[in-house]
Amino acid sequence: MILDIIRTGFMNLRRDRGALMLSFIVPIAFFSIFAGIFGSRKGGTDPIHMVVVDEDRSEFSRRFVNALKGEAGLRVETVRQDPASAEQAVKAGDVSVAVILPKGFGAAPISFSHETVGARLQILNDSSDPIAAQVVFGLIQKAAMISMPDAMATEGTRMLDRYSGGLTPVQRARIDSSMAALRSHLDAPRDSERTDPAGGLSGGLIAADIRDVVGENKKNPLVAFYAAGIGVMFLLFSASAAGGAMLDEADNGTLDRILSSRVTMTTLLLGKLGYAALLGFLQLTVMFLWGAFAFRVELFRHLDGFLVMAIVTSLASASLGLCLAASCKTRAQLSSLTTLVVLVMSALGGSMVPRFIMPEFLQKIGFVTFNAWAIDGFTKIFWREEPVTHVWLQVVVLLGAAVVFFAVARRLARRWEVA
């Protein structure tokens, strides 16, 4: 019986070109537009959530860390004490950047030349947020100036000893020459921030190596976000439209006819849920296939994770769609409510703009939407390349949402059962 209801839904869909277009063509168009606009977007977070691991544990490194903590543009965490866990935090998306102060860093933290004297500072980065590492690098230089004036003086003296050899005219000339070179070096930002052959940043007071620990091989970092984000948003629209068919059926007496047959309301709702969920799953599949074809989303490498996330996301969307439909009395009412709920959920949940560039309080609010959970799950699979077992929390939340929404829809649908 449930299969018959699903079949009826698809038979109707096949004849409804508008619904077909809304289900498959419009989402792809939106996805392509967003991917085109934001695919190479440079963005940043403010403040940047970062972790600092102080392996050096010297006086200099302690002061340096404290100076970083005092930066308004940074939210510095120091609880992780080893580079591996810091790297894991970046990979998991818990922090945007990790900074490692290696042993020996404090011995000669400041360098006025391109030659690094002490151990080089390490910056671990998630390349989906390319600007964060650059901002952190800049603030590190500022922190160095604030926290290590003595180190700067020491380095200055060393430079003086090295280049002056006494205050003879020749030596003065050499110092002047060096200082002029330094000034010109500092005055020329592009020269001073050039990337060295090792992929790090030197030329500042503190030299650092920047390493992308997530997505270093991905060509178009934000596309995976948008495949999930836009997909979930349109899933919600089409799930609501599918649920709304019940309003038409109630209007034209078809619901009376169905419920006077052997079909009960629970059976009918399960059938509608099955149809909407299957439609949603197909939509996501088409979306990701298009993403794989046009934007190199690695669908086939993460097929298991995609299937798990697509199924639970489709179920949650379908349930919400039924819930919205059951709470409305007319199609027009449903249309307005759906537009409102879906757009707000999509905006908050990260379907329109990645949540990591939102202010932190908005990121937290986003968790009341299941867009956020769905996108997090897809992101873990496609961006962070985590195994499917790592999305268990997202799966549980989405399945829980599906059950709750269905239960509410069933309760609301009692008004159609008997009058």
Next chain:
Amino acid sequence: MAPPLRIDSLAKSYGNRPALAGVSLEVAEGEILGLLGPNGAGKTTMIRCVVGRVVPSAGTIQVFGDPVGSGAARARIGYIPQEIALYGRLTAAENLGVFGRYNGLSGEALDTAMQSCLEWAGLQERAREPVMSFSGGMKRRLNMAAGLLHRPRLILLDEPTTGVDPQSRQRIYAMVEELRAQGVSVIYTTHYMEEAERLCDRVAIIDHGKIIAMGAQADLVRQSFGTRSELTVYCDDAADWAASMGGAPSAGGGSYRFTVTDPALEIAKILESARAKSIRVRDLTFKAPNLESVFLHLTGRELRE
């Protein structure tokens, strides 16, 4: 053996507004019972109670002895709603397939039922066309067919000719008569008197949620009017004269109604009196009482008010 339908003291209220106020009736095997009444009289509420779509406030309903809403009762009821309860984008055959499956049919049984219903509705040649392209009459016929796929023994037809042209209406009458010939029991709600007169073995006149009269058409007329007929005389400003002759002004004005038992004698007498009083008679009609007259007589209102 239990009758196809037995309703006892059925009542339903929406808030303080009673839609049904103690309806009792029984439908026999192979009988067509007409529910005649104006809009809002309670006909559709009663039908929806029988289908199980409305929970009565009081009273009982049994279908072939089974309580309404039970699986056995559902299997024996064919409900044809007032609206065109079909999927417009699906073809006639697809619609029948859908509703057949919802009623538990499958395979060969479903195919046979679909063919039979398409034939009954005269839509074999349009079976593969989407319903949205059908005329109103064709949609009505398919709407009826969709309720009969599982061969119900009690059919509830809720105003099946609403919005249908006269030709299609005749076709629907023929379809209902065919059902009677098959021994199926039918409850037929309508506010068209001529439908009830043509199709129904018995008629229940329902008004304000109550059955105010029930029986065969001839019996109802006889109970209300005996052998009396109605003469309407069209003339102006003749109230005093009409009253003196036992007449009463008609609802619309400009005419007066007289009840006559011996038409040949009494009509001549009324016309002679009018001539004597110099009253100019523009027109006159004479009709034997019918269900509409009965309704008017019992309620004081026209059937289609």
